[in-house]
């Protein structure tokens with residue numbers, strides 16, 4: 001299909017008229033198609049059914065050392081679960097704390113502890129500092145940005161490149177500004193861009209010489225094993241790289257089984273240097289007498305080892321792949337060659353990153369809303385909800401069944417085409 005920029009004004013106006021007629025038909029049809037959040041679909045949740053009945057009797061409730069998992073204790077998790085998840089993350093069990101069901105919760109608590117008590121090598125709690133700043137590679141995960149807003153942390157936008165954040169900018173800011181205390185990273189299949197950080201980027205992270213001695217990298221490895229295809233890109237182990245570079249305490253790594261088993265009833269993880277882990281345990285030991293160990297036990301009985309967990313991930317991929325492919329083929333079919341948008345073709349994770357022409361994303365969002373298609377709020381992928389170019393849209397294909405997704409994407413591309421033609425005609429000074 002040829003570029004819209006090669007169309008005459010009359011051709012564009014005719015196309016717009018047809019598209020608007022389609023849009024009016026969609027608007028009259030009261031369906032609601034939801035592509036807002038990266039939630040697993042019901043069929044993905046069903047993959048873990050076995051886990052529901054895996055502990056049935058009193059005798060089932062003991063860990064490998066005979067500890068009664070129904071009772072208090074084991075602040076950092078049961079040994080066999082620590083072993084399994086350490087293996088999944090490529091860390092050592094003593095570098096790991098297992099939490100409740102949400103890694104986001106652990107991230108929030110980690111920031112909160114820094115504000116209340118400081119990090120291992122802080123001069124004082126962050127709450128006593130005049131200003132705290134975090135670097136926020138974007139497009140990024142909106143809930144990271146919400147944590148910053150909640151704590152009144154100043155967010156600094158860092159552009160995402162092909163293989164990770166703009167490291168020239170990261171180095172400059174981290175190494176010159178003492179108020180820069182953190183950075184959010186999703187190193188594998190970033191939300192929403194699908195970016196996999198290169199070894200070079202990770203080595204540059206590890207070699208940072210932060211101005212603030214208690215600077216931390218918040219390494220949210222939410223999609224560590226969430227490959228869509230047989231190709232499994234491996235990222236460098238940041239904990240090892242930091243230790244080798246003489247920065248052993250600089251990283252907090254997070255992950256969870258939210259998209260392996262259940263988002264509502266998974267196991268969350270925090271990995272860091274042994275010194276950081278011991279420091280954190282002193283504080284969390286006041287907060288709780290131990291996590292839900294029965295749930296950890298369910299997980300290790302469901303997955304005996306990393307290999308069996310990876311088998312489950314293949315089943316997730318088999319369900320998700322057709323959805324991602326439905327999104328891509330709709331985009332290719334309806335927008336390919338028109339030069340009005342670009343989008344990602346991720347090898348894993350939960351999102352397709354879509355960029356419209358500048359100044360069109362809000363209009364597309366609004367048109368989609370009228371056409372019964374709910375999208376993640378535009379701007380949410382940037383700090384303060386501020387996408388200055390107004391072009392980024394996060395598409396979340398995981399939740400709706402393929403048939404619904406196909407209908408939603410057909411409507412989405414009509415909205416994109418309407419907004420783009422309106423913009424091109426406006427730029428030519430022609431009434432749309």
Ligand SMILES: Cc1ncc(COP(=O)(O)O)c(C=O)c1O
Nearest residue numbers: 102103104141186191222256258
């Ligand atoms: C990058 C990222 N981190 C964390 C989460 C949430 O993790 P959890 O369910 O463990 O709280 C999500 C969920 O979409 C995510 O995309």
